[in-house]
Amino acid sequence: LSPALLAVICGCCCCPPACSPTALKIGISKEEALEALQVVRQECAGDAAKTAGGSGSTRKCTALELLEEEQAQGFIITFCSALDNILGGGVQLTKITEICGAPGVGKTQLCMQLAVDVQIPECFGGVAGEAVFIDTEGSFMVDRAADIATACVQHCQLIAEAHQEEDHLKALETFSLESILSHIYYFRCRDYIELLAQVYLLPDFLSEHSKVRLVVIDGIAFPFRHDFEDLSLRTRLLNGLAQQLIIIANDHKSAVVLTNQMTTRFGQNQSVLVPALGESWGHAATVRLIFHWDNTQRLATLYKSPSQKESTIPYNITVSISSGMEIQRWE
Numbered sequence: 001l002s003p004a005l006l007a008v009i010c011g012c013c014c015c016p017p018a019c020s021p022t023a024l025k026i027g028i029s030k031e032e033a034l035e036a037l038q039v040v041r042q043e044c045a046g047d048a049a050k051t052a053g054g055s056g057s058t059r060k061c062t063a064l065e066l067l068e069e070e071q072a073q074g075f076i077i078t079f080c081s082a083l084d085n086i087l088g089g090g091v092q093l094t095k096i097t098e099i100c101g102a103p104g105v106g107k108t109q110l111c112m113q114l115a116v117d118v119q120i121p122e123c124f125g126g127v128a129g130e131a132v133f134i135d136t137e138g139s140f141m142v143d144r145a146a147d148i149a150t151a152c153v154q155h156c157q158l159i160a161e162a163h164q165e166e167d168h169l170k171a172l173e174t175f176s177l178e179s180i181l182s183h184i185y186y187f188r189c190r191d192y193i194e195l196l197a198q199v200y201l202l203p204d205f206l207s208e209h210s211k212v213r214l215v216v217i218d219g220i221a222f223p224f225r226h227d228f229e230d231l232s233l234r235t236r237l238l239n240g241l242a243q244q245l246i247i248i249a250n251d252h253k254s255a256v257v258l259t260n261q262m263t264t265r266f267g268q269n270q271s272v273l274v275p276a277l278g279e280s281w282g283h284a285a286t287v288r289l290i291f292h293w294d295n296t297q298r299l300a301t302l303y304k305s306p307s308q309k310e311s312t313i314p315y316n317i318t319v320s321i322s323s324g325m326e327i328q329r330w331e
Helices: 003-014 016-025 030-052 063-072 081-087 107-117 142-163 166-172 177-182 192-208 231-251
Strands: 096-101 130-135 184-188 212-218 255-260 262-267 270-275 287-294 297-304 311-320 324-329
Touching: 030 192, 030 231, 081 297, 081 311, 096 107, 096 231, 107 130, 107 142, 107 212, 107 255, 130 192, 142 166, 142 177, 177 184, 192 212, 192 231, 212 231, 231 255, 270 287
Parallel strands: 096 255, 096 287, 130 184, 130 212, 212 255
Antiparallel strands: 262 270, 287 297, 297 311, 311 324
16 A cells, blocks of 8 residues: 555544545545555454454354353443343443434433443442443533542442442452543544544454453444435445444454434324434344433333343433432432
8 A cells, every 4th residue: 555545544543633634635535545444454354363363263152152151241230220120231241232312312421321330340240341432423521421430439439338348448449530531442533434444443452452341432323424425335334334343342342332313204194203324224233222202201212132122211310419420210
């Protein structure tokens, strides 16, 4: 590849704001720059698989081994008991969970809660991981994340004081507000080129940060709902993105959580709200939650799950000094 083309590929990850202008300067389109990035990424992945026997090699195992692996996978709790119950214990590792809903219903709130909860020490029932937060809409609020982290630390301190167990007290020595915030890795992507580049380069980042157990993309639809005249191209890019996220979830034993907007579908004499990006995208996620309103009450519906029945629970977003901001069941 030419140095100029390599500059585009590197610019997609290292210098996101300059990515599109750079592509234009060397006389190629965004789509051509993205295709070059995907080719390089696939070649690198192929070389790594050959040398390390990684995901490129065919896997053979028994159904019993698959069952044992499935049962051994942990969950990231949401601190909403009703929501955890309908999910079967929380947001499961190695699965893709999509949260759909209108603006203001609490999607980003839950994602920030999960980015904190994934770091809860194992002795408290957590997975002791780290989080990657990819923000496409600029909705991440660090002050609110700090409130959630403070509340989580206080909650664990109360448990430790009640039980007075040595492992609890030792874990709290390193479980603090500063520790939590320093292990939420934040990426801001301003268009679909930057988002795709970040996702395709994410395996390298996760290899360097092996404790990451949660990848959040807050606003999967936003970059793909503008500047797309070629819908077939959009479908191909989304299919490639979905496959890459599945690989990330499986290879790195991480939960992938996506938020999606709602759009209006017009039928015969009626219109309904449905998740954006079309029906084909609906197959990408293993689990789909839909957050919606019933007058002034917030509801969460488990719309799709391979192991849990469809259920709807009420919930609320509360603020208090003792518990911080967290999703709780509507009492």
